[in-house]
Amino acid sequence: MTYFFETYGCQMNKAESASLEQLLTARGWAASDSAETANLIVINTCSVRATAESRIHGRLGWYTALRKQRGSAKDGGFTLVVTGCMAERLQEDLKKQFAVVDYVVGTFQKEHFQDIMDAIQDNRTLEAIDEEPVYTFAPLSLEKGAFQAFVPIMHGCNNFCSYCIVPYVRGREISRSPKEILEELDQLSAHGVKEITLLGQNVNSYAWKETDDTGTERVLDFPWLMQTIATHLKKTNSSIGWVRFMSSHPKDISSQLIDVIAKERVLCRHIHLPVQHGSTKVLTEMNRKYSREDYLAKVDMIRKKLPDVSLTTDILIGFPGETEEDFDQTVSLMEKVGYETAYMYYYNPREGTKACTMPNQIPMEIKKKRLGKIIDLQQKITHTEINKRVGTVAQVLVESVSRDNKSELLGRTEQDERVVFSCPENLIGSFVKVQLKELSGNTFRGELCPGN
Ligand code: SF4
Structure with missing residues (x-):
């Protein structure tokens, strides 16, 4: 069984999606590269701006067309779950508006993902969720090797x-x-x-x-x-x-x-x-x-x-x-x-x-x-x-290879500023001391201090 996530909005949504993914992988599900092949599609929505909701409406229109091609889960197609703030705001109206939506899981119903996964695996449809809504904090989610x-x-x-x-x-x-x-x-x-x-x-x-x-x-x-x-x-x-x-x-x-x-x-x-x-x-x-x-x-x-x-x-x-x-x-x-x-x-x-x-x-x-x-x-x-910080030495967490120059690494200071500098790749995920030499746009160019 495979899944595909679309996550919109804040870091809280990202953390909650990552946690749901972890639930799925623990049950043997694998991530799919594309919505066009996944068995389960989860859209974790944002309601903060009307534009965020319009974008999701657009996506639901696209999934409606995809449902015509692929069919629903019982025909070997996919199950579509909408969760997050828009799900909480619109509840069952979302299903009325977009028949392609199989389940709407509001902010206080996330516990029911397990039931939805059970239903998909057993090839049955889950009846409406009518229990008292409660908020549960998403359990720990962490990709392998994440720092x-x-x-x-x-x-x-x-x-x-x-x-x-x-x-x-x-x-x-x-x-x-x-x-x-x-x-x-x-x-x-x-x-x-x-x-x-x-x-x-x-x-x-x-x-x-x-x-x-x-x-x-x-x-x-x-x-x-x-x-x-x-x-x-x-x-x-x-x-x-x-x-x-x-x-x-x-x-x-x-x-x-x-x-x-x-x-x-x-x-x-x-x-x-x-x-x-x-x-x-x-x-x-x-x-x-x-x-x-x-x-x-x-x-x-x-x-x-x-x-x-x-x-x-x-x-x-x-x-x-x-x-x-x-x-x-x-x-x-x-x-x-x-x-x-x-x-x-x-x-x-x-x-x-x-x-x-x-x-x-x-x-x-x-x-x-x-x-x-x-x-x-x-x-x-x-x-x-x-x-003002040019010339100072900063502690930096090395995050990744720089996108603009593959021979350099990108890190962040404690003050959340970006720094690029030459450094062995094996230091990704480590704290190092970097001298902030100059600014290029809003990114520091730095030099690794000796002794790292
Ligand atoms: S109402 Fe909105 S903007 Fe105001 S504190 Fe709460 S989340 Fe922040």
Whole structure:
């Protein structure tokens, strides 16, 4: 039996698809190079933007044509499963709209993949899934020889930013037990993994509740978890040398967390801190739960405690009601913070969210113009910021052979910057010290330090 995955959207989806693949391979299934030959096709969907859903609609149209050629599983063709956020949002409507879809598995029904696999292997059809939906964290997934891994630690979102569909499709925040997380880190270390990224929609809103013998409840928060992980990795002499996390919410960045990062070298000095906008008025309309001033105060606190940190962000431009003055506030905030990189996008109304029906939607040509301006600005800021590191020595995790020059290798610094340099291929997957010599675009050219 063979399978084929199409995965869209965030790292959480990628981690969940990898975990499902692992379930399949454990049952003797093999990956297929093409949907045209696979017995099982899984589309793991994203609902964050309307364009992501349109793309998946297009794919389902293509699978409808493929079904005509190949037939369904009982005729020797294929089974099509749609999972992820779009499955959660549309549920059985997806099947009504696209008859080619055999199973819709929502965010809280992933446990039922085992039942679907059983049904396919027995050549029968599974009846509708009607059990109480629950969220289960995907078990560990790791390709053979992999040295980087994602570790989901929480799921869902309680924030309801007015433009975002995530809380509706991923549900409320659920944290994973510390015991389970540490066990997973031990398994990853047994595989020689060097770098992990803790994942969650609001990773730093992690909150695990436990009750002690006296019946007293306490909440274990993200700084506690980071400290516990750092101590555990040291104590177990783990292979894991870098711990990253994403995505964080600025409201939950605390000085305790930054103190832990400053103290523990295993925790990377790179923080992705999505600001979304520079105007307090727009941030309030977005329901981001912080003001421009709160955000800048956190940036100051971080930079004081972690002078070598790199900060990256997300910026959403063209939100309903955004004036030229609001836009200028974003420009000035970007200049003030000096992000190393930023993911910038313009607002697209998302059906089912509050912002979708807000008055004063911004015309497309203005949104595009404003976006173009901040992209140009960020390019200059990126160059200035990373240029400051030329001449320094960085610890680098060697990732792969460079795509542009096969005689060089590509690695990443702790601050998540790209470096190319000459180095023996057998060092892929190792930490090395590299002198950052010069910049080529936004990539450093480096030289391996002696003694690696
Ligand atoms: S914090 Fe806001 S943007 Fe992030 S997932 Fe939650 S609602 Fe969406």
